[in-house]
Amino acid sequence: MLPLPLPWWATACEKRRPKMPLSAAPTALAVVGLVGCLTAFFAATIALTQNDLKRMLAYSTISQLGYMFMGCGAGVFAAGIFHLMTHAFFKSLLFLAAGSVMHAMGGELDMRKMGGLRHKLKWTHLTFLIGTLAISGVPMLAGFFSKDEILAGDYEGPLGRPLLFWMGTLTAGLTAFYMFRGLCLTFYGKSRVEPEAEHHLHESSSKMTVPLMVLAFFSIVAGYVSWPKAWPFHGHEAFDHYLDPVFDPATKALSYVSAEHVGGLTPEALMGLSVLAGLIGIVLALWWYLKSTEIPDELAERYADVYRILTHKYYVDEFYNFIIVRPLRVISEKFLWPVVDAGAIDNVMVNGTGRSTSAMGDVLRRIQSGNIPSYATWVLLGAVLWVLYIFAFHT
Amino acid sequence: MSWYSTHILTIIIFLPLLGAVTLACLGRERASAIRWVALLFSLLTFLITVCLYSQLDPGRAGMQFQELRLWMFIPPVNYHLGVDGLSALMILLAGFLTPLSVLVSWKSITVRTKEFFIFLLALETGMMGVFASLDLILFFVFWEVMLIPMYFLIGIWGHERRVYAAIKFVLFTMAGSALMLTGIIYLYNITDTFDLPRIMAHLANFSSLSPIAERWLFLAFFIAFAIKVPVFPFHTWLPDAHVEAPTAGSVILAGVLLKMGTYGMLRFCLPLFPDASREFAPLICVLAIIGIIYGALVAMVQPDLKKLVAYSSVAHLGFCVLGIFVFRPEAIEGSIYQMFSHGVSTGALFMLVGMLYDRRHTRLISEFGGLATPLPVYSTFFLIVVLSSLGLPLLNGFVGEFLIIIGAFHSHAAYAAFASIGVVLAAVYLLWMYQRVFYGEVTNSRNLTLSDCDLREKLILTVMVIVIIAMGVYPQPFLRRMDQSVNSIMLRIERHTVILTDRAPAGHTGGGR
Numbered sequence: 001m002l003p004l005p006l007p008w009w010a011t012a013c014e015k016r017r018p019k020m021p022l023s024a025a026p027t028a029l030a031v032v033g034l035v036g037c038l039t040a041f042f043a044a045t046i047a048l049t050q051n052d053l054k055r056m057l058a059y060s061t062i063s064q065l066g067y068m069f070m071g072c073g074a075g076v077f078a079a080g081i082f083h084l085m086t087h088a089f090f091k092s093l094l095f096l097a098a099g100s101v102m103h104a105m106g107g108e109l110d111m112r113k114m115g116g117l118r119h120k121l122k123w124t125h126l127t128f129l130i131g132t133l134a135i136s137g138v139p140m141l142a143g144f145f146s147k148d149e150i151l152a153g154d155y156e157g158p159l160g161r162p163l164l165f166w167m168g169t170l171t172a173g174l175t176a177f178y179m180f181r182g183l184c185l186t187f188y189g190k191s192r193v194e195p196e197a198e199h200h201l202h203e204s205s206s207k208m209t210v211p212l213m214v215l216a217f218f219s220i221v222a223g224y225v226s227w228p229k230a231w232p233f234h235g236h237e238a239f240d241h242y243l244d245p246v247f248d249p250a251t252k253a254l255s256y257v258s259a260e261h262v263g264g265l266t267p268e269a270l271m272g273l274s275v276l277a278g279l280i281g282i283v284l285a286l287w288w289y290l291k292s293t294e295i296p297d298e299l300a301e302r303y304a305d306v307y308r309i310l311t312h313k314y315y316v317d318e319f320y321n322f323i324i325v326r327p328l329r330v331i332s333e334k335f336l337w338p339v340v341d342a343g344a345i346d347n348v349m350v351n352g353t354g355r356s357t358s359a360m361g362d363v364l365r366r367i368q369s370g371n372i373p374s375y376a377t378w379v380l381l382g383a384v385l386w387v388l389y390i391f392a393f394h395t
Numbered sequence: 396m397s398w399y400s401t402h403i404l405t406i407i408i409f410l411p412l413l414g415a416v417t418l419a420c421l422g423r424e425r426a427s428a429i430r431w432v433a434l435l436f437s438l439l440t441f442l443i444t445v446c447l448y449s450q451l452d453p454g455r456a457g458m459q460f461q462e463l464r465l466w467m468f469i470p471p472v473n474y475h476l477g478v479d480g481l482s483a484l485m486i487l488l489a490g491f492l493t494p495l496s497v498l499v500s501w502k503s504i505t506v507r508t509k510e511f512f513i514f515l516l517a518l519e520t521g522m523m524g525v526f527a528s529l530d531l532i533l534f535f536v537f538w539e540v541m542l543i544p545m546y547f548l549i550g551i552w553g554h555e556r557r558v559y560a561a562i563k564f565v566l567f568t569m570a571g572s573a574l575m576l577t578g579i580i581y582l583y584n585i586t587d588t589f590d591l592p593r594i595m596a597h598l599a600n601f602s603s604l605s606p607i608a609e610r611w612l613f614l615a616f617f618i619a620f621a622i623k624v625p626v627f628p629f630h631t632w633l634p635d636a637h638v639e640a641p642t643a644g645s646v647i648l649a650g651v652l653l654k655m656g657t658y659g660m661l662r663f664c665l666p667l668f669p670d671a672s673r674e675f676a677p678l679i680c681v682l683a684i685i686g687i688i689y690g691a692l693v694a695m696v697q698p699d700l701k702k703l704v705a706y707s708s709v710a711h712l713g714f715c716v717l718g719i720f721v722f723r724p725e726a727i728e729g730s731i732y733q734m735f736s737h738g739v740s741t742g743a744l745f746m747l748v749g750m751l752y753d754r755r756h757t758r759l760i761s762e763f764g765g766l767a768t769p770l771p772v773y774s775t776f777f778l779i780v781v782l783s784s785l786g787l788p789l790l791n792g793f794v795g796e797f798l799i800i801i802g803a804f805h806s807h808a809a810y811a812a813f814a815s816i817g818v819v820l821a822a823v824y825l826l827w828m829y830q831r832v833f834y835g836e837v838t839n840s841r842n843l844t845l846s847d848c849d850l851r852e853k854l855i856l857t858v859m860v861i862v863i864i865a866m867g868v869y870p871q872p873f874l875r876r877m878d879q880s881v882n883s884i885m886l887r888i889e890r891h892t893v894i895l896t897d898r899a900p901a902g903h904t905g906g907g908r
Contacts, residue, residue, distance in 0.1 A: 333696040341693055346631040350563070 026254075029159050033073020037167045040066025042314070044174040048181070049300075049310040053098050053109045056182050059313070060135070061091055063175065067150055070168055074160040075254045076153030077247045078240040083146035085239075086222050090134040090143055093215035097128040100204045100212065101186060106197050111182065116191035120201045125187045127212040132183045134219040136176035137278045144275075145223030147172060151274050152267060158254040165270070169277045176281030184289035228267075403447055404460050404476040404527045407486060410440045411493070411519035418513045426508045430501060433512035437494040437519065444490030448876070451483050456879045458529060458592065466533075472589050475530040479883075480876040481731055482526045485651070485658055488738045489522040491862075492650045496643035498855050499746045503642060503753050504552060511552055514544035515643060522651050526658065531579045531589040535572070538655070542568060545648065553639040560632075560639035567632040571619035578615030581608075582667075595666055599887070606670065613671035616663050617679075623656030624712045626679070627686040637705035638758070642749025645701070649708050650742035654734045657715045661727070661880075665719065666887040673888070676720045680803075683720065684813045686713030691820035695827065700751070700758045703828055704744045707784065710817060711737045717814060718799035722888050726802020727881045728874060733795025735873065736783070736866055740792055743780040743859040747773070750852055754845050760828060765837035769845045774833045776848070776856040781829050783863045785821045791866035 043063035050056040064087050071080030102109050104121055118125035134143040151172070154164035193201065203209065226239035265273070288295045300307045309315070367378065399406065414436025421429055451459060458477030466474045478486065496515060504511045521544065524537030542565055550561035583589055585604065586597040598604060604612070622629045633653075637645050665672050690710030697703040711733065718730030750773065751766075752758055767774040783790040786797075796818060804811035837843055848856065866873065 328692065329696065332692040336689060337693045337696055340689075341631065345628050349628075350567070350631050354566075 026159060029073050029075065031073075032069050033154075033159065033161070033164055036066045036069025036071075036073050037164050038066070039063065040070060040171045041167055041174075044171045044178065046310055046313045047178045048174065049307060051111050051311075053101065053111050053114075053182060053186060054095070055109075056111075056178060057091070057094050057098060060094075060175065060179065061087075063171065064091065064135070067147065067168065067171075070164055071150040071153055074150075074153045074164060075158030075251070076149065076160075077250060078243045079146065079149035079153045079157075081243060082226055082239050083150055086134070086142040086146040086219075089215055089222050090131040090141075090219040093127060093131040093212060093219055094135070096208070096215065097124050097131065097212055100124045100208050101128075103204055103208070104201050105193070106200060108194075108197060111185040113192055113194055113197070114186045115189050115193065116187070117193075117201070118187040121187070121203050123203060123209040123212060127209075127216040128187065129183060130216040130219055132179045136179055136282060137172055137274060138282075139275060140220075140223075142219050142221070142223035145226055145228070148271055148274055149226065149228070152270050155265065155270055156267075158251070162264075169274050172274050173277035173281040176278040177285045180282050180285035181289050184285060188290055189293070402462060403443065404462055404478065404523075407440060407443050407447065407490070408476075408520055408523040408527060410443070411436060411516040411523070414440075415513045415516040415520070418509055418516065421509065423509050426505075429509050429512055430497070433516060434494060434497045436516060437490075437497050440519065440523075441490040441494050444487050447478070448483050448487045451478070451480065451876055453480065453876045453878065456883055461529070470532075470583065470589065471587075472532040473530050474533060475590055476527045476533075477529045478527055479880045480878065481658065481661060481880040484731065484735055484873065484877065485526045485654060486523055488654070488735050489519060489526070489651045492646060492738060492742050493519045495742070495746070495855055495858065496646050498851060499646065499749060500641065500643040501851055503749070507551065511548070511641075514547050515647075518544040518548070518647060522647075522655075525655055529591045531582070531591060531594070533589075534591075535576060535579060538572060538575075539569075541652065541655075542572075545644065545652065548644040549636060549640045552641040553644070554641075555639070556635065557639040560635040563632050564636040567622055567629070571622035571629075574615045575619035578612050578619075581615075582612060591662075595887070598667060604668070609668050609671045610674065613664055613668040613675065616659065616668070617675070620656040620659040620664065623659070624653060624716060625656070625709065626682050626716055627689055627709070627713070628682075630686070630690075630709050633709060634702050634705040637708070637745075638699060638701045642745060642752070645745040645749070646742045649705075649745055650738035653708060653712055654738060657712065657719060657730065657734055660716070660719050661731070661884060665722075665884050669888045672720070673722070676722065679720045680717055680807075680810055683713045683717040684810060684817070686710065687717070687814055687817035688820060691817055691824055695820070695824035698759055698761060700760055700763075700828070700832070701745070701748050702758075703760075703824065704741065704748060707744075707821070707824070708737070708741055710821060711741065711784075713817070714796055714799050714814065717803055717810060718795075721803050721806035721810065722885070723802035723805050724881050724885050725798050726806070727884060728877050729795045729798025729800075729802060731795075731877050731881070732870065732873060733792075733799060736791035736795050736863075739859060739862050739866070740780055740783045743776075743856065743863070744784060746855060746859070747777050747780060750848070755841065760831050762839055763832045763842060764839060765833070765835050766842060766845070767833040768837055769843055770847050772847045772853065776860060777833065778829065779860050779863065781825045783867070785825045786818055789864070789867045791863050791870075793867060794870045 040063045043059045043066060047056045047059040047063065050059060064083070068080040068083050068087075071077065071083060098109070101114070101117065101121065101124060104117070104124070105114065108114075130141070134141040137144045137147045151165055151168045154160045154168050155162060191198075312318070369375075414433060417436070418429055418432055421432065447460065456479075458479055461477035462474070463476075464474040466472050493515070497512065500511065500515075518541060521537050521541035525534060525541060528534035528537055546561050546565045549564060550557050553560065579589070582594060585608075586594045588594060588597070618629075622632075625633050637648060640648060687710050690706050690708075690713060694703045694706035694710065697706060715730045715733050715737070718726040718733065748758065751763075755762065779790070783792045786792040788797075796814075800811045800814050800818075803814055
């Protein structure tokens with residue numbers, strides 16, 4: 001967070017400082033949590049079937065952001081921010097590594113045309129693997145700590161609900177699955193690379209690989225700033241305490257409205273469940289994309305409709321295009337511009353005024369005919385009218 | 396107290412005119428000397444405006460650097476000049492844009508160069524005079540002085556439909572001015588003076604305007620300014636004038652002339668006729684919001700690049716008008732800030748479009764495509780200016796729009812909601828245009844051989860970008876100097892509300908301040 005001096009902004013907002021942080025309203029947070037939960041889940045389902053490496057990572061990002069919202073929705077704001085931080089490390093790592101792959105493949109990102117790249121792209125592969133392990137919540141890497149804190153908060157936080165926890169855990173499994181799917185399709189197995197591209201497959205220069213290594217390092221260690229309280233070696237959750245000044249008002253407000261949590265699962269059990277979900281996802285992905293690679297294709301055929309909807313990202317883009325983009329363009333292009341602007345305003349009112357003024361001038365100028373006798377006639381006519389007027393109204 | 400420091404406003408106003416006279420003495424064939432003399436005079440004027448602005452006392456209310464000379468006795472018209480934070484900022488803007496306009500026309504004006512720069516400098520005199528005048532007739536004189544050079548600039552050095560556009564511009568604006576003159580004269584009949592401070596004192600102390608009179612007077616002034624801004628539906632002169640004008644003409648037109656409308660609203664409509672302002676405010680706010688959204692939508696579907704920028708001006712100035720008529724200090728400050736920043740951003744946009752036109756002699760978006768490949772430096776400048784225009788934080792466009800939206804939200808949340816839609820739409824048409832023009836493959840082979848910015852163009856654009864970024868990152872120096880002006884406007888708006896609620900049906904209230 002950059003400490004920019006923005007006094008003008010502060011002055012503007014001065015009058016608007018609320019008494020209780022808006023962030024602590026239970027209903028609002030429930031909505032936030034729910035939205036986050038749905039986002040995390042649905043985005044993960046989309047990522048399952050994407051063939052473009054970067055697109056998969058993009059939907060993964062959306063899904064992870066859903067996690068952060070889930071954290072806030074459950075009232076454990078610090079956990080949400082913690083996940084923001086760790087996610088920054090491993091997601092940027094993953095994207096940069098994807099860029100390195102793209103560079104090596106000469107601009108190609110379709111995972112169906114990759115495979116076996118780990119031989120030629122050692123460092124890219126290694127760092128991508130670390131990023132994948134981190135995002136999958138494998139213990140002792142960064143993602144594990146942050147994702148776990150969120151899931152724990154979903155279960156037993158101030159506004160936590162079991163629903164959020166179970167959906168979150170399921171999504172964690174999905175996350176591990178699609179990430180390892182991506183890993184396998186890109187780096188492992190038989191090479192499906194096209195012959196022309198095969199020629200210039202090479203590891204990227206150190207300009208590209210060094211940042212990857214730096215990010216990989218942080219993807220491993222970034223989680224240690226918030227060592228869980230329940231663990232040995234004096235868990236201190238330093239990160240949470242660092243953010244206390246920020247979230248204290250909200251947390252205090254929440255302590256008055258927080259739900260009661262009865263018994264249920266212990267923190268260790270929660271941790272174990274999320275790790276288990278991740279493991280299942282990893283194992284499934286390894287099985288389907290390394291060993292029995294015909295299974296995904298069979299499934300895609302059998303459930304063709306589901307597969308189609310997922311690959312087309314639930315047709316959300318098409319929906320927006322249909323409802324918003326195209327109508328706006330058509331209305332503007334066919335109506336607002338030609339009919340209203342050029343037509344009603346410009347043509348009728350503005351130029352119309354001009355034309356009617358000209359027309360009036362056209363008519364009136366005929367009085368100035370240059371024909372002197374006609375002028376005499378006008379004078380006579382005027383004189384007659386004047387006399388009539390005087391006789392009618394003044395005698 | 397040297398003569399210079401007591402007459403700084405006179406110098407600012409008439410130095411360009413002196414420059415124009417000097418140019419008239421030069422031979423027509425000495426084009427190079429003409430350009431350099433014009434640049435010299437406009438730069439000098441700019442430097443003096445900077446001195447003026449920095450010497451302005453931010454803590455003092457009321458007009459500063461005043462000059463008063465009796466001019467005519469019957470009727471009592473005086474040469475009364477003075478500035479506060481608002482006027483000084485506008486003077487700074489005009490001073491800033493003129494030398495850049497001279498620079499941008501360096502190579503493109505080859506026919507009748509001498510007359511072109513004479514008109515440009517005369518135009519600058521008019522602009523400075525409008526912002527510095529404290530006498531209504533003097534204001535009107537300079538207001539009209541502004542029109543004629545612009546008419547010639549568009550009509551002679553413009554593009555295909557220049558004559559139509561120039562005549563349309565003059566007639567349209569002049570119709571409003573005629574209305575304003577009527578209002579000025581009526582006001583004189585009531586207050587026996589043309590002097591703005593005296594009129595303001597008169598109206599505040601004697602509440603001598605009947606509500607009906609106030610309404611009509613407000614309309615007289617407002618319609619004149621609304622045509623200038625332009626407010627929907629008086630805006631149709633703008634696309635034509637902007638498109639057909641030469642680059643320097645468009646820059647000055649969009650950068651300064653449009654702001655005179657909003658300046659007039661702040662200087663005359665709100666302080667002199669606060670009750671009528673409040674009465675008409677809902678209607679005006681609605682028109683402003685229509686302008687914002689309508690302007691953006693029509694801009695989106697323009698095939699002509701310059702027309703797109705022209706309609707974007709309608710949209711941006713809609714924000715300014717909205718900011719003025721929600722009557723909140725932060726919104727008015729945002730509006731004034733937006734006036735300045737729009738002048739810079741849209742001025743820069745027109746300069747960029749002009750540079751492209753110099754190379755390809757077309758403004759159609761379909762003729763371009765993939766320009767980032769042959770023109771990387773130009774594309775970068777263009778991108779920064781586009782981002783500024785759409786209100787990206789840390790660039791100047793954001794500050795004004797943000798303050799306006801906050802103020803609007805305090806007034807009516809609905810206003811802010813619709814205005815925010817306008818921000819999104821601005822991103823739509825600007826980014827879509829940028830993508831079609833600069834990204835992707837080069838679709839037209841004629842674009843492959845285009846030359847990137849030369850030193851002169853880089854200089855102009857660098858200056859603009861520095862100002863854009865500086866204004867976006869550190870707006871405080873500008874905002875600080877507006878505070879007193881905004882305060883005095885707010886005082887007059889709010890004071891009259893109080894009087895209104897206390898007023899007995901038939902009589903004066905007798906002030907009591």
